[in-house]
Structures are given as structure tokens and as C-alpha cells.
Amino acid sequence: MSHAPHRSPRRRKAAPRNPLDFDTVELRHRHDGWTPQRQVDFIRALAECGCVDSACKRVGISTSAAYALRARTDAQSFRFAWDAALDQAIQRLSDAAFSRAIHGVATPIFYKGEQIGERRRYDEKLTMFLLRYRDPVRYGAWMDTVRAERSPDAATLCLNRMIDQVEADAYAREAGDPLPKPFVRYQPPRFVSEAEQDAIEERAAAAREEAAHRAELRASDEAWERDLAAMGDAGTA
Numbered sequence: 001m002s003h004a005p006h007r008s009p010r011r012r013k014a015a016p017r018n019p020l021d022f023d024t025v026e027l028r029h030r031h032d033g034w035t036p037q038r039q040v041d042f043i044r045a046l047a048e049c050g051c052v053d054s055a056c057k058r059v060g061i062s063t064s065a066a067y068a069l070r071a072r073t074d075a076q077s078f079r080f081a082w083d084a085a086l087d088q089a090i091q092r093l094s095d096a097a098f099s100r101a102i103h104g105v106a107t108p109i110f111y112k113g114e115q116i117g118e119r120r121r122y123d124e125k126l127t128m129f130l131l132r133y134r135d136p137v138r139y140g141a142w143m144d145t146v147r148a149e150r151s152p153d154a155a156t157l158c159l160n161r162m163i164d165q166v167e168a169d170a171y172a173r174e175a176g177d178p179l180p181k182p183f184v185r186y187q188p189p190r191f192v193s194e195a196e197q198d199a200i201e202e203r204a205a206a207a208r209e210e211a212a213h214r215a216e217l218r219a220s221d222e223a224w225e226r227d228l229a230a231m232g233d234a235g236t237a
Contacts, residue, residue, distance in 0.1 A: 050089025101127045
């Protein structure tokens with residue numbers, strides 16, 4: 001009798017931790033103390049505002065009491081929830097920073113004590129900071145030590161060919177024909193390392209010296225030809 005092969009149970013992917021899913025610390029239930037509901041309310045408030053002082057004020061607990069509860073040996077779950085709440089608040093802060101970088105900050109304009117409009121200011125330093133750390137492939141600090149090597153008009157030529165490709169593909173789909181072969185394959189700029197850049201500069205310097213030497217030889221040959229021509233003219237005079 002055949003037996004079906006035994007399959008080990010697959011591990012389920014762990015779901016993101018919910019900061020409110022923690023075991024409250026068992027304390028004496030006092031009206032002004034850390035009741036289980038107040039602990040949950042504190043974690044929820046901390047996730048919303050990201051500030052311990054503000055979260056304590058919302059639930060009516062002092063900051064020192066919050067840190068005292070966090071320091072208890074039996075409050076591990078509370079500490080984990082605290083950290084998870086701050087992580088969630090940091091994400092909200094990141095979203096707010098992105099919003100300011102994209103939409104700017106409105107500053108009111110007053111004239112004779114009355115608001116007549118507003119001016120929208122954009123923080124370019126904030127924008128560059130976000131780009132550098134959220135998109136390091138394109139804007140990372142490592143790019144300060146390399147040099148992009150690409151033809152100046154390569155982007156325009158590549159875009160025009162891609163537009164032609166889109167048009168050809170669209171006509172082929174409309175006619176029910178097979179799609180044509182790609183006209184061009186997009187190639188991003190190649191970044192040259194510091195060692196490669198030094199080698200390129202050395203080759204360029206050697207090429208400049210060679211060009212200067214050839215120019216000297218050419219000038220010498222031209223001068224010699226002029227001297228010969230002058231001697232010939234003098235002999236026939």
C-alpha cells in the first residue's frame with residue numbers, strides 16, 4: 001500500500017506587528033493608575049503623535065510614570081508596543097515630510113494688518129535629503145565620487161526612438177500583427193569609478209601630449225616647405 005509523501009507544514013509569513021497587540025502589565029487597578037485600558041490608550045496615542053509627553057497628557061499620566069512602567073521587568077510586551085508605536089509615528093512623520101517637500105508650506109501674506117494671500121515655500125534642502133536617503137541609487141552620496149559617461153544628446157535620441165517604438169507597437173496591435181523588434185534598448189548612464197576616472201584622465205593627458213607633438217611636427221614640416229619655396233623663388237629671380 002502506497003503512502004502519500006509527508007509534507008512539512010509551510011510556515012506562514014509573519015504579519016506586521018500591531019502596536020496594540022500586547023499583554024498589558026498587571027498592576028493595581030487604580031482610577032489614576034495604569035489600568036489595562038489606559039495602557040492601550042497610551043500606546044494608541046503614542047502611535048498617533050509620536051511624542052511621549054503628548055501621549056501621557058492624552059491619557060492623564062505623567063511622563064515619569066510612563067517610563068517607570070516601561071522599565072519594569074514584567075513589561076516587555078509594553079516596551080515592544082511602545083517601540084512599534086514610535087515606528088508607526090516615524091512613518092507618519094516621513095509622510096508629512098514628503099508632503100512638505102512636494103506641496104510646500106503656505107506662508108500667509110499680510111498687508112496693513114489683513115491677509116491678502118499666501119506664498120508657498122519649498123524646502124530644497126529637505127527635498128535633497130529625502131532623495132539622497134530614499135533613492136540612493138540615483139541621488140546617493142556615492143555619486144559625488146563618480147562621473148556619468150553618456151553622450152549629451154543620448155537621452156533625446158533614446159526618447160525619440162522609444163516614441164517611435166510605442167507608435168509602431170500601437171499600430172501593430174491595432175492591425176493584429178506581431179509586435180516589431182525593439183528599435184533600441186534603454187541603457188542608463190554608466191557610472192565611472194574613481195579608478196576608472198583616473199585611467200581616463202591619464203589616457204586623455206597622453207592623447208593631448210600626442211596631439212601637441214603632432215602639431216609641432218606639422219608646423220615644422222610647413223615651415224620647411226615654406227623655406228624650400230622661398231629658396232626656389234630666390235633662385236629663379
